Amino acid sequence: MADLQTYGQDSGLKHTLLRGLLYLVLILFSIYYLFPLFVMVTTSLKSLTEIREGTLISLPRVVTFDAWNYAWNEACVGVECSGIKTFFWNSVQMAVPAVLISTILGALNGYALTKFRFKGANIVFAMLLFGCFVPFQVVLLPMSVTLGKLGIANSTTGLVLVHVVYGLCFTTLFFRNYYVSIPDELVKAATIDGAGFFTIFWRIILPISGPIIVVSIIWQFTQIWNDFLFGASFSSGGSAPMTVALNNIVNTTTGVKQYNVDMAAALLTGLPTLLVYVLAGKYFVRGLTAGSVKG
């Protein structure tokens, strides 16, 4: 950390002014980042008339949750007009199994690749890792044929499969890099005591994996919840995840444009991941850096 204070070269007034300017700039940037969130919240709480009369920054004169209610229960997604709630549950049903399966497999892979290294383990890891970088466009067409052949096209099961398969490289990466730093002696000692592969995993490795499990779950949950490409490509109508439904609501061209409903629906879609971020920001950032710098 290099800062003005430790190296206090500016004394008195100049220093105070500089500090003031610094905070001013930071506050301006905060406004820039918070502005869309502010607009989303206020717009979602206004009536349409108020939206037309006021501006982006005017606060709602009368706070109403009608738009939220409408977005959740009545908004039309395609021809289905029962709100975004069904799609919320679609996303939950897709995300929960996909996150759990990919995290469990990632943990086992990471463990096997570091603590019971076999010949070629590095090559296997490198080949798995490659999957993190592939632009998904390159797998869309074969995947849609394959899902059709398996009879799980346009289903939540299909999306779970897709998310597990393409999430594996990230979860394996997380766990592998975490377990590399755990001393091998721990495992060796247990092996000599006669403990097997799964016993060691269960008794020794898993209890110290807390942080990385959180990182992996948060990363996978954010990725899967926020996914749009796979959802749009491999689901249709009632089986679509929430992001697809949101996009559908917003881009419906028939009828009066209900900006307040759009914003309420957008907030509803963003809330789960925002909540995770607020509650476990530290782990979120760790996943981001591990997931994108190394992978």
Next chain:
Amino acid sequence: MGASSSTESNLMASLQRNLSKIVVAPSFAASLFFVYGFIIWTAWMAFSKSRMMPVYDWAGLRQYERLWQMERWHVAIENLLIFGGLFIVICLFLGCLLAVLLDQRIRAEGVLRTVFLYPMALSFIVTGTVWKWILNPGLGLEKMMHDLGWATFKFDWLVNSDFAIYTVVIAAVWQASGFIMAMFLAALRGVDQDIIRAAYMDGASLPRIYFGIIIPSIRPVFLSAIVVLAHLAVKSFDLVIALTGGGPGYSSDLPATFMYTMAFQRNQLGISAASAMMMLATVMAIIVPYLYSELRGGKKNG
């Protein structure tokens, strides 16, 4: 330890090693099929006559020729260059600036970091939806400026085919710059304090310390950030769909949206596959040299 127990433990160890392989095998098989197999499959489709349905009659480079003859593909490539270039440069600049500002012993640094970074937790569809509302020429920013007294203010980029791609830059920068800030901030915190102190003792000014010592010493992070951003740019899809839908017309198409349109709306599977292969090649051109240097340089982090 006796000879028999040693063989026994060898046996055990060998079993364990096999167990290890057995555990990894399903993931490895999935990767072979769903990643490598699918790439080959797509590559093959790109050499076929596929249109509405995948067929596997050899057509040589015909699909690539058709792809490169399409005006729309050229628009998408040009947009990728504009979008990617601006996105990378602005994010790097903003991220670096914010990190340096936050590195000045700021009160409430944690709060500010949270504020700068939260967009990264949102779906690009949510981001696109909000910015579409903010930037809409009727009731959005334009009206706000009018009401504030700037009557001639005009901002119609969202519906202007020459400028629509720049709105994607605005929203994408908003979303990703905080993340780059976090990367830089972590790097700044890792810079050796003794060197800075020494430079200060020698009478170097703060800007000189930053430009002369600190920023050069975190050069690797610039490279990582560029790779991350370039990767994000090439894969950008959701944001364009939610914000401009690729329009007006196809003026804000990117390769990813082009590929999707050809595959799922235009029944041009062959062209779609060819464009996907071009995207793969682009990403590989960025990632492979980077990974190579990373793995060679930082073997311990593997």
